[in-house]
Amino acid sequence: MLEAPDPGPPQRQGGQEFALTGADFAAIARLAYQHFGLHLTESKRSLVYSRLARRLRKKGLPDFAAYVVLLNGPEWEAEKLDFLTALTTNTTHFYRExxxxxxxxxxxxxxxxxxxxxxxxxxxxxxxxxxxxxxxxxxxxxxxxxxxxxxxxxxxxxxxxxxxxxxxxxxxxxxxxxxxxxxxxxxxxxxxxxxxxxxxxxxxxxxxxxxxxxxxxxxxxxxxxxxxxxxxxxxxxxxxxxxxxxxxxxxxxxxxxxxxxxxxxxxxxxxxxxxxxxxxxxxxxxxxxxxxxxxxxxxx
Ligand SMILES: C[S@@+](CC[C@H](N)C(=O)[O-])C[C@H]1O[C@@H](n2cnc3c(N)ncnc32)[C@H](O)[C@@H]1O
Missing domain, CATH: 3.40.50.150 (Vaccinia Virus protein VP39)
Incomplete structure (x- = not known):
């Protein structure tokens, strides 16, 4: 199960480029679970931050709240694969295991x-x-x-x-x-x-x-x-x-x-x-x- 949202404070403190509130993280985790089955707990918060920060830069967004608005709007269809790709890895090789x-x-x-x-x-x-x-x-x-x-x-x-x-x-x-x-x-x-x-x-x-x-x-x-x-x-x-x-x-x-x-x-x-x-x-x-x-x- 996803953990209860932590209401604050934004992660911009400590020199982070984009604010990521507990509510933003919970909204991102909910979408990832609902559409792709991905299980993002609070322990993945900094990974989620660093992976998705690239998407915010690319889209010219000021913070994660704006990215959540985008994900919940008509741009979802166009964004969903980049969102998924950012959160998972394609690592593989011939004769792995x-x-x-x-x-x-x-x-x-x-x-x-x-x-x-x-x-x-x-x-x-x-x-x-x-x-x-x-x-x-x-x-x-x-x-x-x-x-x-x-x-x-x-x-x-x-x-x-x-x-x-x-x-x-x-x-x-x-x-x-x-x-x-x-x-x-x-x-x-x-x-x-x-x-x-x-x-x-x-x-x-x-x-x-x-x-x-x-x-x-x-x-x-x-x-x-x-x-x-x-x-x-x-x-x-x-x-x-x-x-x-x-x-x-x-x-x-x-x-x-x-x-x-x-x-x-x-x-x-x-x-x-x-x-x-x-x-x-x-x-x-x-x-x-x-x-x-x-x-x-x-x-x-
Ligand atoms: C780490 S790779 C594993 C590749 C290969 N099976 C191996 O073990 O080397 C994980 C793959 O799972 C895919 N993937 C992630 N979520 C998925 C889902 N809900 N349905 C199908 N594929 C998914 C990703 O796109 C990625 O290519």
Whole structure:
């Protein structure tokens, strides 16, 4: 829950550039929670100040009270993504938390690929907060390691994020040479091609991934079922009740026996943890014997 608003004094004291009252902070926290599920407690006050001060400068506003007026007015639609981007981070890299990709390659994918080869079955993976694309592309490279002929089978990776700007960057699949450092050398050699000043991922990687824009607070526009879902380093922004609701939503579209990967500082808690057994470091297998979660908890 958001903490009670602190009525004053403005933070301009002590040399701050813009006044930020308790009421301003509470209004900002309310909007962030209502639209994006972000949980901003008083402990985040100086972070919120420094992140949003850039928006005030850009807009030429005198103080946070004026920014709150803007957010609550007709400019909200145009401002909301910059507001969200300022409050969250897109930090990611190839093969982040590499043990998840090892598990994907060694445990999760082999039986799925075998079935896809023999019975023409389908494999469906989802990266639910895909940022600039390194996560779903790492999933695609793991698929290619296990199944070099993936393009000829029914194997698809869905990648979604709330932020359309970062999704467009992901679609381009162009990264600086140093961004490839965390990628295993064999994959770097096999899966990238030079473009002026940078490197682009090759079509055999990008061809496996389809991008879309999706706010995890919204009703999911698909039913799955997915064989594995990566939802990593985004639930940290949500409070516990919102985390439970989001993970419950994911559970509805993950097939029994399917695998859920979450971020290193995230945990499954509450009712939703009954649907899973631990299968590795921050990875969980959806139990086949558990009944489906109640539909009433589907939407945030
Ligand atoms: C720190 S990045 C994590 C990227 C990747 N999953 C990883 O672990 O490397 C967090 C991403 O979550 C996205 N995000 C924040 N709130 C979201 C929401 N309500 N719905 C969907 N994505 C959200 C942000 O745009 C950002 O790209």
């Amino acid at each position: 590499a043990h998840h990709f090892t598990r994907l390659e060694k445990e999760v994918l082999p039986p799925l690929i075998e079935a896809a080869r023999k019975k023409r079955g389908r494999v469906r993976l989802w990266s639910a907060a895909s940022s600039s694309g390194q996560e779903p592309y790492s999933m695609a490279m793991s698929v290619l390691r296990v199944c070099p002929e993936a393009a000829s089978l029914d194997i698809k990776i869905l990648a979604t994020d709330i932020d359309p700007v970062i999704v467009n960057k992901a679609r381009e699949a162009v990264y600086l040479p140093e961004e490839y450092q965390s990628m295993p050398a064999d994959m770097r050699a096999e899966c990238t091609q030079p473009v002026p000043g940078n490197y682009k991922l090759s079509p055999k990687v990008t061809g496996l991934v389809t991008f879309g824009i999706l706010n995890l607070m919204d009703e999911l526009p698909f039913r799955g079922p997915f064989d594995a879902i990566f939802c990593r380093n985004v639930a940290i922004y949500f409070d516990k009740p919102t985390q439970v609701k989001v993970f419950t939503k994911l559970t509805h579209v993950l097939r029994p026996g399917g695998e859920l990967f979450i971020g290193h500082s995230e945990r499954l808690s509450g009712e939703v943890s009954n649907y899973y057994e631990n299968s590795g470091i921050t990875s969980y297998k959806r139990r086949a014997d558990a009944a489906r979660p109640k539909p009433r908890s589907l939407n945030v």
